[in-house]
Amino acid sequence: MDFKENMISSFMAFEDHVDVENPIHDIRTEAIKQFEKEHLPSKKNEFWKYTSLNPYFKKQYSVYPKLESALEFKDVKKYFIHEIDSYKIVFVDGVYSSYLSQTTHEGLDVCLMSAALTKPKYRLVIENYFNKVAPKDSLNSLNTAFSREGAFINIPKGKVVDKPIQILHFSTGNEANLLVQPRNLIVAGENSHVQIIERHQSLTDNEVLTNGVTEIFAKKRAIVDYYKIQNDRLNASLIDNTFISQKEQSHVSVHTFSLGGKLTRNNLQFFHEGERLDSTLKGITLIGDKQHVDHSTLVHHAQPNCESHQDYKGIYADHSTGVFNGRIIVEKEAQKTNGFQQNNNILIDDTATINAKPQLEIFADDVKCSHGCTIGQLDDEALLYLRSRGIPKKEATALLMYAFSNSVLDSVKIPELKNRINKLIAMKLGVSLGFDL
Amino acid sequence: MLKIENLHASVEDKEILKGINLEVKPGEVHAIMGPNGSGKSTLSSVIAGNEDFEITKGAIYYEGENIEELAPEERAHKGIFLSFQYPVEIPGVSVTNFMKTAINETRKARGMEEMRANEMLKQIREKAEMLDIDRKFLSRSLNEGFSGGEKKRNEIFQMAMLDPKLAILDETDSGLDIDALKIVANGVNRLKRADNAVVVITHYQRLLEYIVPDYVHVLLNGKIVKSGGKELALQLEEKGYDWIKQEHAV
Numbered sequence: 070m071d072f073k074e075n076m077i078s079s080f081m082a083f084e085d086h087v088d089v090e091n092p093i094h095d096i097r098t099e100a101i102k103q104f105e106k107e108h109l110p111s112k113k114n115e116f117w118k119y120t121s122l123n124p125y126f127k128k129q130y131s132v133y134p135k136l137e138s139a140l141e142f143k144d145v146k147k148y149f150i151h152e153i154d155s156y157k158i159v160f161v162d163g164v165y166s167s168y169l170s171q172t173t174h175e176g177l178d179v180c181l182m183s184a185a186l187t188k189p190k191y192r193l194v195i196e197n198y199f200n201k202v203a204p205k206d207s208l209n210s211l212n213t214a215f216s217r218e219g220a221f222i223n224i225p226k227g228k229v230v231d232k233p234i235q236i237l238h239f240s241t242g243n244e245a246n247l248l249v250q251p252r253n254l255i256v257a258g259e260n261s262h263v264q265i266i267e268r269h270q271s272l273t274d275n276e277v278l279t280n281g282v283t284e285i286f287a288k289k290r291a292i293v294d295y296y297k298i299q300n301d302r303l304n305a306s307l308i309d310n311t312f313i314s315q316k317e318q319s320h321v322s323v324h325t326f327s328l329g330g331k332l333t334r335n336n337l338q339f340f341h342e343g344e345r346l347d348s349t350l351k352g353i354t355l356i357g358d359k360q361h362v363d364h365s366t367l368v369h370h371a372q373p374n375c376e377s378h379q380d381y382k383g384i385y386a387d388h389s390t391g392v393f394n395g396r397i398i399v400e401k402e403a404q405k406t407n408g409f410q411q412n413n414n415i416l417i418d419d420t421a422t423i424n425a426k427p428q429l430e431i432f433a434d435d436v437k438c439s440h441g442c443t444i445g446q447l448d449d450e451a452l453l454y455l456r457s458r459g460i461p462k463k464e465a466t467a468l469l470m471y472a473f474s475n476s477v478l479d480s481v482k483i484p485e486l487k488n489r490i491n492k493l494i495a496m497k498l499g500v501s502l503g504f505d506l
Numbered sequence: 507m508l509k510i511e512n513l514h515a516s517v518e519d520k521e522i523l524k525g526i527n528l529e530v531k532p533g534e535v536h537a538i539m540g541p542n543g544s545g546k547s548t549l550s551s552v553i554a555g556n557e558d559f560e561i562t563k564g565a566i567y568y569e570g571e572n573i574e575e576l577a578p579e580e581r582a583h584k585g586i587f588l589s590f591q592y593p594v595e596i597p598g599v600s601v602t603n604f605m606k607t608a609i610n611e612t613r614k615a616r617g618m619e620e621m622r623a624n625e626m627l628k629q630i631r632e633k634a635e636m637l638d639i640d641r642k643f644l645s646r647s648l649n650e651g652f653s654g655g656e657k658k659r660n661e662i663f664q665m666a667m668l669d670p671k672l673a674i675l676d677e678t679d680s681g682l683d684i685d686a687l688k689i690v691a692n693g694v695n696r697l698k699r700a701d702n703a704v705v706v707i708t709h710y711q712r713l714l715e716y717i718v719p720d721y722v723h724v725l726l727n728g729k730i731v732k733s734g735g736k737e738l739a740l741q742l743e744e745k746g747y748d749w750i751k752q753e754h755a756v
Contacts, residue, residue, distance in 0.1 A: 454590060455604075458604070459615065474598075
């Protein structure tokens with residue numbers, strides 16, 4: 070059975086477990102048809118030129134676990150930012166774990182997509198926002214077809230959420246070749262403010278593939294800070310699709326820390342639907358060990374007087390491959406756009422590869438857009454300077470890498486999270502340094 | 507403390523040092539002077555352990571140990587400090603964090619505990635004051651956008667913090683105005699003790715008015731061709747290097 074057949078037959082089985090009378094099922098049915106029609110991503114597609122999913126399409130998957138797995142908090146505590154109080158939405162093999170979660174309906178909704186899709190009180194929100202910003206390509210459609218579970222966050226007008234929200238997806242590997250497809254929807258009302266931390270973590274060495282879709286809507290003057298921690302094991306692959314629709318004067322930032330995983334693809338797209346807003350896309354990629362990370366970004370400037378800032382740092386070693394495809398589109402109406410893009414890469418050795426491709430499509434005539442892309446090695450002179458002050462080679466190298474990626478870490482607004490990422494990076498680099506940059 | 511015997515060194519197969527002999531004892535200040543291209547910076551780089559340079563003959567002994575095989579950080583841990591002629595700019599690392607890391611890595615290598623935060627702060631405050639360094643300066647990125655004078659002062663600040671046994675000051679006077687020069691020299695003098703030593707490498711005599719050497723050596727074409735007391739520096743200031751060049755028919 071090829072991948073499409075595998076998915077379509079899984080869809081038929083899936084229909085036995087969901088309410089087919091629910092209007093949402095029309096969207097699913099539409100989506101599976103779309104998936105059937107669309108070509109699967111291949112290297113012929115410009116946006117998939119450097120990332121091959123072919124080996125993944127050769128496998129057979131099951132789309133929901135047959136057995137539910139329970140986890141003890143103590144076993145997974147380290148994957149949470151547990152130093153701070155937070156709301157938590159936790160999934161184990163795609164299934165909600167009420168035991169590990171801490172949700173709320175008081176003053177805002179931090180809960181489950183399955184509840185939002187079925188309960189009448191959310192019908193309006195779902196009608197207005199569900200599947201409204203995600204493009205209808207093959208993998209998004211596949212996710213939509215199987216959409217049933219994920220995080221649902223609905224923040225009313227004027228609400229400043231008192232603590233960060235953590236979304237965690239654990240994979241137990243108890244079942245082989247599970248395809249997990251979380252579907253998240255986040256609606257930040259006017260003048261609201263929210264911070265979200267998302268992490269995917271596999272717990273064993275069994276292969277796992279995730280094809281997740283997150284839709285974020287930021288209304289007028291809303292502030293959304295989204296942090297993605299990708300530090301998975303060598304058996305875990307992630308296709309992350311995040312789409313953001315912004316209204317006027319909103320501020321949305323997405324930080325992506327890609328520190329591990331077999332293959333990680335980040336499709337991150339911003340769509341502007343109001344003036345004087347800004348979008349921030351930042352990332353640190355630090356990989357080795359034949360890993361592959363692909364950042365495919367898009368900022369679609371469709372309104373005047375908006376800003377976007379992209380800053381991606383990549384450090385690649387040991388047969389790893391990186392891709393940065395950063396797109397900025399400035400429509401004719403989007404005068405006075407400020408669009409910035411920065412992508413700097415360090416190749417630690419000869420076996421690492423980076424494919425960097427800035428792509429600016431500008432149709433307006435009064436705009437400021439810039440892009441800078443560099444690929445280099447660590448500065449030997451700087452290394453000698455640090456070593457001559459007593460800092461050993463490994464630590465000096467780490468210090469330079471920290472310094473290199475500092476502009477991204479610097480804008481992380483949750484100190485405990487920043488600290489955690491510092492530690493993760495130090496662990497990756499095999500150093501224990503007391504510094505905090 | 508430092509003993510250099512018949513040192514030959516090359517970079518990319520080009521021989522730059524052609525047989526240097528030098529002995530520095532604790533408590534002494536040596537000046538190495540010479541025109542451009544005489545090998546002054548090569549000498550300091552080789553002592554600090556820059557791997558771009560290869561020792562082809564001879565040896566460097568530090569406290570009786572041949573240090574040829576030691577990495578730059580190991581030399582630092584043993585108490586050798588090189589003030590760079592061109593300190594490297596490192597955006598993203600603050601002076602304070604850099605110093606903390608350097609001190610604690612050195613202490614770790616010496617089998618000591620990390621320095622306590624309040625002690626570190628006290629040290630930083632004292633040494634910064636001694637060199638007339640503004641506290642704000644310490645939270646800036648290392649050398650990034652520093653003026654020439656600030657960079658050199660920062661080098662001496664690092665020297666003060668690391669308290670080396672042997673300090674090599676490579677062209678520390680270049681790019682300094684007279685006030686900065688005095689501050690830097692004063693800092694070096696206050697760090698001077700009977701158990702440490704300083705080697706000043708310079709083109710001009712100017713700095714030696716403030717850091718007074720016990721010995722002056724003239725480096726020419728990769729060799730020390732003349733040694734003497736501090737009056738030799740004055741002679742060089744007056745007559746330039748040509749008379750020595752003629753004497754040695756270079």
